[in-house]
Every structure is written in C-alpha cells, then in structure tokens.
Amino acid sequence: MLSESALIKGVQKRNREALEELHDRYAPALLGLCMRYCGNRTDAEDVLHDAFIKILMSVGKFMERPNSSFEGWLKRIAVNTALNFLRDKTKMSRVVELEPVQEWIPEEEEETSLAAFAGRLEKDEIMAMICELPHGYRTVFNMYVFEDFSHKEIAEALNCSENTSKTQLFKARAMLQKKITEVLSKQSVSK
C-alpha cells in the first residue's frame, strides 16, 4: 500500500499501480457521496468517472498546497462535479417546478429524537431516503449537512437566494422525517 505522497507522485506519472490504488482506495467513499447527490447509481458512476478525470488532470495543483488533506480535496472535486452534473441536468429538463419559492421560513416543528431509531434502519434504506428526495432538496440537504456549507455558500453555488436555501433545507428535513416515520411504522407492522 503506497503512502499518500508516493500515491500522488505515481498518479502524476500515470503509473498503473498508483491509478489502481487511487481508485480502489477512494472510489467507494466518493461513489457514496455521488449517490447522495445524484439519486441513482448510474448517474453517480458517471459523476464519479468525471470527478476522477478531473482529479488526474489537476493533481499537480494539489501538490502546491502541502497542508491540505488529500481526501478532503478529492471530496470537494467530487461535490463540484456532482453539482455541475445536476446543473446541466436541470437545464436539459423540460419539467418546471410549479411549487412557488417561499420567501418566509415556517416555524420549526418539535424536534424528534431519532437516536432511538438509528440502529433499526439499514444504511441502504437511509441512503434510499436521501435519493428519493427531489433533487433540489437533496442538493441543499447534502451541501448543508454533509459538506458543512452555509446557506450563503449554497445560495452562491446554486444561484438562488439564502431564503430559498433555508426553505429547501426545511422541506428536506420534513420529508425525511416523514419517510423515517413511514419506514419505522412499516417495520413495526411487519413484526
């Protein structure tokens, strides 16, 4: 197993072994990230492939930042690639969302503790809940929860207002809460 610096140098030289190790080491985590954004495996693998190509083309730039985390840098590239993919996909789509953008933030509902349900749901089921969200909600939710973007950064990235970002996050949470409740109720019924 190569060290990170040796791996990066090998990738720069397009060494076959280094490329294989790069893919084997980081592709599973990045594919999981891409699936959270894309919602399906096919699109996620396309985005993963594009992200890796970008990584190979710009790995030299990472060398200029010695204090950065290589894995963190890879994830940022994957996130940006996924966002570009979703942006292009939105342009191609003829479906226009009729739901108006709310300019006000509804009151927070009573928070429900989900710690008790953490062990009762499989990761695949949890991932499926994310994938079932509309892509706008899903994107904002992923960026806010997993990538720690602020609403301002999300608004700049997605070319929308901060309030829109907040609204989308609120709705995403509401939908996920509802889905968790449905899944858990189904499980208790089946038992």
Added chain:
Amino acid sequence: MKRDSHPIDDFFRESLKDTKVTPSAQSRIHFLEEAALLPRQGGFKGFRWNNLLGVAGLLIVTGIMTYVFLAGKTYRSSDTVSATVVENSSIQSQIPAPNTPQATLPATETTQIPVESPEKQVNTSVPNPNKPSTSYTQHIQPSVNPSVTLTPNGSRKTEPAQIQKTDPGQTVASVEPPIMPFTDKEKVNKATKEIAANVQVNTASPNAIPKENQNETLPGSIEDKPMTAPGNDVPATSSSSTSVPSTPPASSSVPAPQTNFPKLNDPVKNKINLQPYFEYSLDNQLNSPGTKPVHTLSLGGQLQKGRFIFSVGAGYAMTNGFHSYQVEYNDYLGRYKKLDSITFAWDQNHYHLLPSYYMSETSVWDSLLKLDSYSIENRYSLLKMPVKIGYQVYTKGWFSLSVNTGAEFNFFIDSKQGSGEYSAGQKKVIQIHDVKSDLERNRHYLLFDLSAACNLNRRISIAVEPQMKYFLNPSETDSKEIKSLLTPWIRTTLKIKF
C-alpha cells in the same frame, strides 16, 4: 452565522458519513483505460527539456571542437608544400631525366576509382646536392573531386601518386595505393599504375632509375629538375601493391591540379570523419493523403568511417493537424408564448373580472441529447531526434546512394490552436468534449530508408529519401484507427555542412 442543529441532520450525518459503495468493475476498467491516455504531469517536463538542451549543446560543442581539430590537423600536414627533402649523392645518380620516358604507365585503361577524398602528398623537393637526403616526397595540391586527377598533359584523369618515404640515401618514387573503400588488390594495382602514369616527380638529382628497376618503381617527375639518363641503379622499395610498369612520364612538370573546393576534413584512411551540419527536411506520409507534411530544422552530426555512416541530430519540427471536438446539444424545436402572469381587474359596469395576460416569447429545445463533432486545424511543434546508421552503397562524383536504419524520436512540445469555432446555430450546446489529438503526444518510430544525395558544392547537398517507418508506441486509439503500424514516407532534405 450560527449553524442550526437538527436531529435529522445528525441522524443522517452519522448514518451516512462513512458510507462506501463499491463501484462496478466496468467503471473501474473504464477509468483505468482513460487515465492511461491522459498526459503525464509533474516536473519531469522541465527536467526533460534541460536534458535535451544539454545534449544538443554538447553535440554542438563536440562538433565544433572536432571540426577545428581536424581542420587544423589537415592544414598542418599540408604546410610542407615547398621542397624540404634533400638527396644525397647516391640518390643524385638515380633520378632519371625529366624528359626521359621512365616509369610511366601505359595509358591503356583509365578507370575512375572512387576514392574518399585522398590527399596527394608528393613533396616537390629542390634537393641540395651537398646535403644527405632523408626523405623524398612531392606535394600535389589536393583535388576536391577525389576521382579526378591530372595527367601529365594537364588533363584530369585519375588519382596522382603519392611518393613514399624511403631510407636515407635512396630515392624511391613509389606509388601508394589510393584511398579506396574496397580492398581488391588487383584493382588497387591497376589504379595505382594509372595514377602513377600521371605523376611526374621532379628531383634535384640527375640520377635516373635503373632500367631493371623501372618495372618496379616510379620515380615520377619533378619540375625543373635535371634528370640523368636511365641506367643507374635505384633500389626498388615498392610494396606489392605499389609496383608499376616502367613507362616514362609524359611531361616533366606536374601541373597544379584544379582545386576549386579545398577539403575541410582530411579523409585519411582508417580515421573517423566527423561532419556536423544544419539540415532542413520535409517529410510526407504517402499512404495517408490527409496527413500534413512535417517541416524540420535541425542540427546534426555525421560520423563516417569508410562506407559506414552514423548520424544523430536534434531538430524543431512543425506540422499541422486536426483537433476534434465532440458537441452534446439539444435540437431547437421552436418558440411559443409563455404565460407569465394574469391579473384581474373588476369591471364595475359589467360586473365581471377583466383578465390581463402577461406573455413572453420562450424558445424550446428538445431534451434528447444529440452528438455532433467538428475539427479545428492546429499547429503542432515537436522535437525530433533521429539516430541512424547507414552504409554508403554507391558513390560517383557528386552523387551518393546509401541505405540507413535507425530510430526517430518525436517529443511533443506544444500545440497552437488555429482559427475556427463551432457554429451551433439555434441548437443549445450542452457540453463540448475535447477529443485529444494523436499528435499531442510523443511518437517514436523505427525507420529504414534509402538515401539518394547530391552534393551541390562542398557544403550544400540535397537528398531524397524514401522511408519506411514502424510506429513503436501507438495508443489504443491509434491501433484502432490506423490500418498498419508500418507506413511509407518520402523525405527531402537540404543539408548545409560546416
């Protein structure tokens, strides 16, 4: 701004933060294949440039130093044009009279001997009768055309003789075999005889070569020197390859050979001749009409020993090629008036609402993704480094024919995009993919060629070289597109030696 914390966020973050999904094997293979085609990165490019510049500089310095050394050596050895050798009294009686027909070869046959660039070293000596002789040589100015020499009557014929150094007290005018690329002794002897017939050695000594030795030695004739009648003994010291029949020289003087092009390098037999040169070449691939010619300006060096040639070079090459792009687009379907908003006004007179429709023109494109492609002509710069060994099959006068084999290394430097842009019209362009050109990478060949060269003068030569090149490092794209790795080329060059 303080981030709000929510249980849903924490739940999903904790559940999915380390989620790993194994990619399919097909995606892995696809990635590895495409990654192998990407250009390499890193500081190696700069390192490679420094190395190449260093090698090129070393070649230039070596070529210049060798040229200076050899040229100086040549001029030093030709300084003794004037007479320096003196005969002793015993020799004086051995040199025949100038007009006495002696040691001349019957001009039965005149064959042109392809000589490399021989130097005729026959010192014209004004012997001092009072001083013992140590050597006996006569100089003739070298001729540029190695196959042309001067006959006694001044016309050009064959190589002049080289008078051999003898023991002190002896005058022996022997003919050294000319410098020839082949070692056929009979031909050498024949040629030697003819050459000797054209050499007239003048000696200060009145002595002549004895009759019994006339068949073996050639005194030649020396200008303005009296010669005794034949009859005196002159020991024969000719080698087996230098014996000549006894025929008198045609004239008593050695006319100065015409030397329009003095030699730069002394082509002494058994020595390696280094010839640096500048070269411009034009390469055309024959079996691919769309391929643009390659223009190359290079600096090279050629080592020649006998008929064997070794050449290396480094040059800047330019060629044009097409760079392809793939366009993803949606077809334009048309325009329609989109309803933006409706406002209503109450009509009090008629007790109904009056709507107002706000419309806007909106274009519509198909959602089906289509592909299109276009090409732009780019200019590509390469560093070309050929390494060849060859054999000179035939040489006659200014023309030479040789066969060569070796390798040609082409290192990609950069490309310059030509003019031209994609015109999408009303289509909506989604993405443009850059399809990498095969010329934007290093390409190395094994080559075999037949070179037909013509020397216009002592420095400039042109050559036409039909070549066969074998592509050593095709990419996967190359191997699918090109029918054969072995391609015919035709190369024309203009070479300037220095």
